[in-house]
Amino acid sequence: xxxxxxxxxxxxxxxxxxxxxxxxxxxxxxxxxxxxxxxxxxxxxxxxxxxxxxxxxxxxxxxxxxxxxxxxxxxxxxxxxxxxxxxxxxxxxxxxxxxxxxxxxxxxxxxxxxxxxxxxxxxxxxxxxxxxxxxxxxxxxxxxxxxxxxxxxxxxxxxxxxxxxxxxxxxxxxxxxxxxxxxxxxxxxxxxxxxxxxxxxxxxxxxxxxxxxxxxxxxxxxxxxxxxxxxxxxxxxxxxxxxxxxxxxxxxxxxxxxxxxxxxxxxxxxxxxxxxxxxxxxxxxxxxxxxxxxxxxxxxxxxxxxxxxxxxxxxxxxxxxxxxxxxxxxxxxxxxxxxxxxxxxxxxxxxxxxxxxxxxxxxxxxxxxxxxxxxxxxxxxxxxxxxxxxxxxxxxxxxxxxxxxxxxxxxxxxx
Numbered sequence: 001x002x003x004x005x006x007x008x009x010x011x012x013x014x015x016x017x018x019x020x021x022x023x024x025x026x027x028x029x030x031x032x033x034x035x036x037x038x039x040x041x042x043x044x045x046x047x048x049x050x051x052x053x054x055x056x057x058x059x060x061x062x063x064x065x066x067x068x069x070x071x072x073x074x075x076x077x078x079x080x081x082x083x084x085x086x087x088x089x090x091x092x093x094x095x096x097x098x099x100x101x102x103x104x105x106x107x108x109x110x111x112x113x114x115x116x117x118x119x120x121x122x123x124x125x126x127x128x129x130x131x132x133x134x135x136x137x138x139x140x141x142x143x144x145x146x147x148x149x150x151x152x153x154x155x156x157x158x159x160x161x162x163x164x165x166x167x168x169x170x171x172x173x174x175x176x177x178x179x180x181x182x183x184x185x186x187x188x189x190x191x192x193x194x195x196x197x198x199x200x201x202x203x204x205x206x207x208x209x210x211x212x213x214x215x216x217x218x219x220x221x222x223x224x225x226x227x228x229x230x231x232x233x234x235x236x237x238x239x240x241x242x243x244x245x246x247x248x249x250x251x252x253x254x255x256x257x258x259x260x261x262x263x264x265x266x267x268x269x270x271x272x273x274x275x276x277x278x279x280x281x282x283x284x285x286x287x288x289x290x291x292x293x294x295x296x297x298x299x300x301x302x303x304x305x306x307x308x309x310x311x312x313x314x315x316x317x318x319x320x321x322x323x324x325x326x327x328x329x330x331x332x333x334x335x336x337x338x339x340x341x342x343x344x345x346x347x348x349x350x351x352x353x354x355x356x357x358x359x360x361x362x363x364x365x366x367x368x369x370x371x372x373x374x375x376x377x378x379x380x381x382x383x384x385x386x387x388x389x390x391x392x393x394x395x396x397x398x399x400x401x402x403x404x405x406x407x408x409x410x411x412x413x414x415x
Contacts (some may be wrong), residue, residue: 015126018046025376033335060389066363072313179268188278192223249341285343355381365390
């Protein structure tokens with residue numbers, strides 16, 4: 001591949017966010033959950049757009065609003081009654097200090113413990129359709145029985161009763177000739193099908209053109225990890241309350257690390273990078289806060305504050321406001337309860353040169369403000385804005401080339 005060089009500016013796309021370069025950071029000093037404005041969810045976004053980009057952004061944003069309403073209605077109907085009823089909320093309030101104290105300490109090692117390095121791994125040929133390398137490469141499904149246990153003793157029995165979720169899964173494409181730098185992709189909420197992510201992350205291009213091995217990691221309670229009674233993939237991640245959500249993110253980091261151990265110890269891989277979209281973007285940003293062995297992290301249209309997202313998604317937002325009013329709780333208190341698993345709580349353990357963010361100007365499911373505040377929190381690393389929404393990434397080729405430049409500049413790929 002050709003030689004890539006680092007851009008002089010951290011904003012590497014032609015679309016400019018009016019408040020990015022010249023205005024001060026929107027990431028507050030002190031505990032972000034207290035000092036971030038309460039109406040952050042309503043914060044307007046300003047971009048300098050050419051007429052053609054304005055037309056594309058407006059159209060894609062309208063599509064996202066419709067999709068957001070459908071997703072919000074689905075969660076309101078099928079997740080809120082089970083996970084956010086008065087009984088479950090009271091239990092969460094009774095044990096909130098368990099999580100808040102760790103967030104206050106800003107020490108991720110107190111919550112995200114390292115898994116054992118000798119977890120037995122199984123692999124088999126995929127049963128579902130998949131990208132088949134044109135060379136002599138190998139595609140395998142990797143699985144292991146996760147040794148994860150919830151931090152919260154009250155949840156251990158019920159959480160671990162989800163036996164399907166205890167079986168961690170990833171699909172691995174490797175050239176088979178020698179250990180190669182490996183890119184691990186993390187899918188979004190409800191978006192675990194392999195064929196979707198092969199296309200979305202351009203995994204065949206990463207494999208053939210860039211020459212790296214690639215892996216797709218399945219998040220807890222998604223795909224084959226969901227329970228038999230789950231109405232949709234990912235339901236179990238959010239349908240059991242606030243404490244459960246903290247544990248699900250903790251397991252996402254835990255199981256990812258087991259796969260990292262396998263790649264290092266069994267496959268001889270020396271360089272592992274991560275990218276993720278939406279919920280996977282949140283996860284990749286969280287991993288950049290806790291896992292120093294990663295060579296780089298590239299969150300793509302990431303969510304970073306779930307309470308603020310909830311307030312923006314209708315009709316979910318109206319119900320959330322009613323629940324907070326009934327409990328006499330503010331959005332700042334809700335943020336604090338989830339801060340233990342938020343990437344804004346911890347300083348990244350990767351240097352700024354190994355961090356990159358991709359944001360969608362027309363995204364209304366994970367609005368640009370989330371990419372913006374993460375960018376500020378990370379010390380303003382490289383960022384790329386594309387003129388599309390959460391699903392439709394217009395000018396995708398441009399940010400894939402920027403990712404390639406980034407991976408070369410970090411030494412992940414050879415020049």
